[in-house]
Amino acid sequence: MRARISVTVDGRTREVEVDTRTTLLDALREQLGVTSPKKGCDRGQCGSCTVLLNGRRATSCLALAVAHDGATIVTADGLADGDDLHPVQRAFLDHDGFQCGYCTPGQICSAVGMLDEVKAGAPSHVTAESAVEIVLTADEIRERMSGNLCRCGAYPNIVAAIQEVAR
Numbered sequence: 001m002r003a004r005i006s007v008t009v010d011g012r013t014r015e016v017e018v019d020t021r022t023t024l025l026d027a028l029r030e031q032l033g034v035t036s037p038k039k040g041c042d043r044g045q046c047g048s049c050t051v052l053l054n055g056r057r058a059t060s061c062l063a064l065a066v067a068h069d070g071a072t073i074v075t076a077d078g079l080a081d082g083d084d085l086h087p088v089q090r091a092f093l094d095h096d097g098f099q100c101g102y103c104t105p106g107q108i109c110s111a112v113g114m115l116d117e118v119k120a121g122a123p124s125h126v127t128a129e130s131a132v133e134i135v136l137t138a139d140e141i142r143e144r145m146s147g148n149l150c151r152c153g154a155y156p157n158i159v160a161a162i163q164e165v166a167r
């Protein structure tokens with residue numbers, strides 16, 4: 001069976017006809033030409049396909065495209081504002097948070113989603129607008145980012161990058 005869906009990807013609304021068995025990852029990469037989410041395991045184990053799906057991090061290889069008609073999707077490509085990188089992207093560059101780069105778009109989307117989760121769980125006097133320091137230990141970052149694997153072993157630099165942004 002096939003179905004027509006509409007999704008907003010990195011600020012652009014697109015329509016696409018998908019087989020009802022097509023994953024969101026395949027729809028993005030193979031039908032919409034959005035290639036920053038990477039296919040690693042294709043079974044929810046590596047995190048390289050992570051995107052922000054309606055504001056929350058999600059492994060797009062485990063999502064069926066047809067179930068997300070009307071969704072808003074942000075990939076690592078959509079985080080930057082033109083040439084202005086997102087703070088997490090900037091920190092990954094500053095801290096050499098990658099080697100081959102294959103896992104990096106997923107790591108960055110996951111880190112952005114994770115920091116939002118932490119902020120949402122912060123005490124009530126903390127707002128997105130106030131200048132606050134979110135204290136995240138390296139261990140906590142490792143735990144919260146444990147769904148994103150890096151075969152190059154860039155973990156120490158990834159943790160350092162995220163810790164800098166959290167401050």
Ligand code: FES
Binds near residue numbers: 062
């Ligand atoms: Fe989706 Fe590995 S490709 S989790």
Ligand code: FES
Binds near residue numbers: 104151153
């Ligand atoms: Fe190569 Fe992470 S930088 S897999």
